[in-house]
Amino acid sequence: MSEHDLAGENIGLHRFAVFTALTTVFLIFVGGLVTSTESGLSVPDWPTTYGWNMFTFPISKWVGGIRYEHGHRLLASGVGFLTVILAFWTWFREKRKWVRWLAVAALGTVIAQGVLGGLTVIFLLPAPISTAHACLAQTFFCLVISIALFTSPAWKRELPSIGESGPGAPRMPVLCALTTVAVYVQLILGALMRHTDAGLAVRTFPFPLIPPFDSEKVAIHFAHRVGALVVATMIVWTFSRIYSHYSHHRLLFRPAMTMLALLVLQIALGAFTVWTAKGVLPTTAHVATGALILGASFLLTLRAFGMVSKRQPAAIYPFREPAWK
Amino acid sequence: MQKRFLIVCSVSLLLALAGCGGNTDTGIPPASTGGAGNAPTGPVAPPATASVAGKIMFEGTPPPPTKIQMAADPYCAKNSKDPVTEDVKVTDGGLENVIVYVSSPVNAAFPTPTQTVEIDQSGCHYAPHAFTIMVGQPLKIKNSDETLHNIHAFAETNPQFNVGQPVKGMVNETKFDKAEMPLPFKCDVHKWMSSFAGVFTHPYHTVSKAGGAYEIKLAPGTYEITAWHEKFPPQKQTIEVKDGGKADLNFTFKAAGPAAD
Incomplete structure (x- = not known):
């Protein structure tokens, strides 16, 4: 049992949450790239990619706008996977109940975000869905930041009054x-x-x-x-x-x-x-x-x-x- | 507590899987009425025994075609024979790809043509760049390229669609329910690819060819004729055509001059 664990500080969980937050910023950047290059509909189907399973879509076919849209989808899946790990890790290692539920909320948000992303493609980028997709991304980012903060050593014991x-x-x-x-x-x-x-x-x-x-x-x-x-x-x-x-x-x-x-x-x-x-x-x-x-x-x-x-x-x-x- | 967490996770997973069961159908939604949704009802159209013909002239220096950067898709970079923009195409002083059509009401019922109109994606360009079609007439969209294209119809009156054609030789067919002018098509994979259609309830329409020449066969009468080009404001003229007659009607589009002070 490490010193950190004895102090009630799961430093690994904190670092993982920070990593998830940083990856989320990069995902938001890539999402912005999709809109800036007007590539949002370059992959017309969802969750498949031109009929392929998203994860088996050949790299040789990543051309034109597909690179941005498909790259965004894969990166989003990666962030989703990180969030699943974060939720499980938090649930099983975190004492504070509300922090555990915060992680569950982050998981629910990332799933909703994925579904919104798919819906906006299927319905050909209607402004309300696309805007909601963009805003939910920021909400998710804030949730992950809060988990990172609440699991940080500074928050747990060093926060001055x-x-x-x-x-x-x-x-x-x-x-x-x-x-x-x-x-x-x-x-x-x-x-x-x-x-x-x-x-x-x-x-x-x-x-x-x-x-x-x-x-x-x-x-x-x-x-x-x-x-x-x-x-x-x-x-x-x-x-x-x-x-x-x-x-x-x-x-x-x-x-x-x-x-x-x-x-x-x-x-x-x-x-x-x-x-x-x-x-x-x-x-x-x-x-x-x-x-x-x-x-x-x-x-x-x-x-x-x-x-x-x-x-x-x-x-x-x-x-x-x-x-x- | 763990049981609750597992329940939440299971519900989340189910939601995610529900999302994954989504849209794998890449076909174009079929026309709801099989065509002729807002086709004119009225007397059977008289035979087209007259015609209006002319030239779409271009005055001034046409903008030079811009070279398209196709590096984003090596196939296009290698196989496009003419990688330049085709929005303003002038030959012999005439402007191509102008949709010329009767824009005044045509109070007659026309049979829906069974002849298929085809638009091909070849060399990472749409061929033709502009075309006309009647409500209910079959439209065949084909991919002759060994690269992926998506066909995104930016329809406003008809249902908008966006379908993928990842494989060479793929064909989709559709029809339009309602008249719409213009109806742009775009490939979101290759930004430079665009095409424009005019969907009409009557057969009095065409697209100017090389040299700007056009001809429309129609029934005798008085018509408002509109010439539409993607880069310039549309032009309208009224003309009367008599039985067996051929009326001349030219349009002139001008190059954009220097901005006014």
Whole structure:
């Protein structure tokens, strides 16, 4: 029995959850690549691939748009498999019941995500299903991040307390939560914009600041730009608060700093997406960076709430005897 | 607790398997009525004893054909004889691939042709690039390439479909229930592949050939004729044709000039 296990810390499970989260980011990037290259329907059938079993589809036939769509399906299957392992591992090694159910929720989400992905192909990419597919991906990512965080040694025993609340209103954890909600809403708008083909409804950036509203697509596009402004304000506000009062708490400062750096990158990528008329790389990187901002914001929020609440030390998480022993 | 977990896992697995039992049918959904869904009802059409013919002229310098990067599919890169875009094809001052059709109401019932219209995927291009067909007339879609294609019909009035043809020689057949103009086809595997169809309830339509020439045989009467091209705004003209007569009707498409200040 390892030292980590004795302390109630299954470091392997934590690392596996982190690996699953990283793979999920890559999967979101590849998913973005499918949309950016307009390859979503290059494989017309699902779950088969041109009649082949998905896993036996010959590599020699990975041509054109098929490379992106089929690659996305295989990678998604891989993430699904990782999630199955994560769910079983968590269920049998984790003492906290709610963490176990969190892993089950992640498993259910990844299955629902796979089914949505299939449905959007079968129904020829209807915007509501494709948008739901994009948003559920972000939800799944947040679930895996939370599992990774809750199984981390820092969460289990080293999380310092910052007191019941910090200075300023709203309270710092609430501010972080509001930022996360703003980022998530912005991701929904972004997904809607991508799947309604409104990405170039306004072909210039940053002007006109207020475009002529001559179509629904312009309204969606404009909403995404306004959303970017709101998210930028929230992130800068959150970072300022943490920088001013909690900069010595690296568990808060690091994700806040990361979030701010990603925001700068994200705005630049958004601008390049318009300037390059939806060039594949900036557009796809914009999608993946959006997911990373959400991840950083969500992580910060969970830690912020964890550090204000009264938590007990790791002693309450003893090693759980595996069920099969 | 473990029993509950196993139940949840089993339900999840069943859901996943249900998803896996999905769509392996790559056929095109059949036309619901076998054709003639919105075909005009009325008197039996008079014989087509007149015709309208002319040339689709192109004024200005046509944009040079763009070379298509086919590296994404080695088969296409090797086998495409003419890897250039075919959206604006001008020969002898005439524009090809213009769909010319009677756009005014035709109040007569026409028999549905039994002759099959064929669209082939050859050398990673659609042949023809533009074609016309009648409601209920059979359309044969063929893959002559040793690579995979998907045929994605971006229909708005008719049911949209997307089918795969992974093997050389594969054929799918379909019919359209309703008139639709234009009805674009696209291959999502090879982005450069596109084709346009015009689906009509009458037989008064054609596509301009090399040199921009076209001819439509029709019954005597007065008609609005539309010339449609994928890159330019459509043009309309009205003409009267008499029994046994042949009316001349030319259209002129202009190259896009410099943007206005």
